[in-house]
Amino acid sequence: MTTPLIHLRALDKTYRTGGRPLHVLRSLDLDIGAGESVAIVGSSGSGKSTLLNVIGLLDEFDSGTYLLDGRDAQGLDDATAARMRNELLGFVFQSFHLLPDKDAVDNVALPLVYRDTPRRERMDRARQMLARVGLGDRLDHLPSQLSGGQKQRVAIARALVTEPRVLLADEPTGALDSSTSREILALLDEIVADGKTLVLVTHEAEVAARMQRTIRLHDGSIVDGGD
């Protein structure tokens, strides 16, 4: 592996709950290369979602080093963090997080608003991305008119529309039935095959097994699958 796309060294993060420190990430070392697919697994409270949030620049860490695409991610100002999220990262959530009053195209086009893409181009790219995830015939549908699997496809299209380097998925099949889950996983396989880096959090062994690498967390430390 050459220069890792995601490079974590001695990463620490502590929450304070009721005045007591809760160590959620402990001296964590991790490298993820471009094009890799990685599953983060662990029991509830092991720190896997926190790790994903830190990687996604949605949460800050206390100490250590985090380089994302070679850029230091510590102490970023709000605007820089927002730009890096927009340019480098795509997010897929368990509960889809689609805006209910916007149709599929507008939902997918939303990240492009924050890179000042002209409206016509935004719409074109959103339509193309929806066609790519198999929803070319659902462009004008509101989320309430879509099934769970279709909603997740819209969410994946939204994550990919900015052509990010890394796709971060938090339990992407957690709210789906097994048949739909398989469809979504197949779609994620295609995305990885296209060269995207995929980091997903899951508690499903079947999902983790489809990834190239599985990292197991326990009490905020990597116990298996690290460097």
Place this chain on the structure above:
Amino acid sequence: MRGWRSFDGWVDALSQVMARPLRAGLTGFSVAWGVFMLVLLLAAGDGLENAMRWNYRDDAINSIWLQSGRTTQAHAGHPKGRRISLDDGDVELVEALPESGHVTGRYIPPGDTRIAHGSRVSTFDIRSTHPDHKHLEGTQLITGRFISERDLEQRRKVAVIGRRVATFLFPDTRPEAPELVGAEVRVAGIVFTVVGVFADEGGEREESIVYLPITTAKAAFGGRDHIDQLMFTVGPPELDAASLAAADRAIASVRTGIAARHGFSPTDRAALRVRDRVHAYADVQAVFVWLRRFTWMVGLGTVLAAMVGVGNTLLISVKERTRELGLRRALGARRSDLVGMVLQEALLLVSVAGWGGLVAGVGLVELVRRNLSEDNGYLRDPDIDLLSVGVAVVAIVVSGVLAGVVPAWRAAAIPPVVALQDE
């Protein structure tokens, strides 16, 4: 494109407002009502002030009127209860004051007040005055001239008649017709030549008067040097900062001077009654200044209360949209983008509702203005000036922004990871 100039941003804000029509409608109504009331209050204040000015239009507002009475204090060997009579010497005394401008005496001939031309005879008020009287009464000549100094010097038998007098005596001639100048009328049986016809903003009563030169009238009707009233102006026609002090000085000088001439105490208010229109008008003006401030306070208070409602609505909206705000942060929105988004929503709601209230208020004021009776003595020509409209608009925009600041700040302060987990 994002930010204030973004069309999408405004469309987004509109869709957010329209997504909850009842809430937006009720909040918008409170804003519109606040602005509507502000406009109405301002216009009502303006109408009241105009009515006050209108009621003061008859006589010069910078005038002081003197009338003699009976003494209530024994003074310099004179018993109390003595009747004081103003005379030509008092006129000269007032003319000599540095504060006085136009000065006139007024002598009302006693007894017969019949005015006649040919077979047409009626009773009208007769006033004999100095030439400056026209400045104090606001007399407007519609033909000919007013009484002149030469009329006084030569005791000419000339008369200036009011429009109603002219209409009655000369029913076949328009009152403004030049041919009325030179016509003869009999005043208490003595023939006078008409030299002018006047109108007066004081209305019909003030146009039912015949003015004569004061010297002529005294000679003709036995007035000797007696005058009934003495009036003079102080300072410019529109009161300025120095008017009140000048009036105070003039009144003090007049009381002292006239008291000395007639041998009564300068502190005896009943012996010389002073009607000070300068202070009276200034007092009324002061009331309107306070009324205007009160109007603004109440009006802006109403708008402010509405804005608190807007702020509350936005706070609820932000709370409801917490996950969406977290999502937007995850997708690349900066804190400032979220602040802008909420402020846009606030501005849109406030602007549309505020403009609605403004248009409705101005419309109602215009309707009232057009249908208000000319005789209305309490409300006249209510209007709001451009400055007030401008201030109201600025107040709307500023308060709209202020109403959105707290919710916007709240929205931006929520860490994205927390926002995304919001239930």
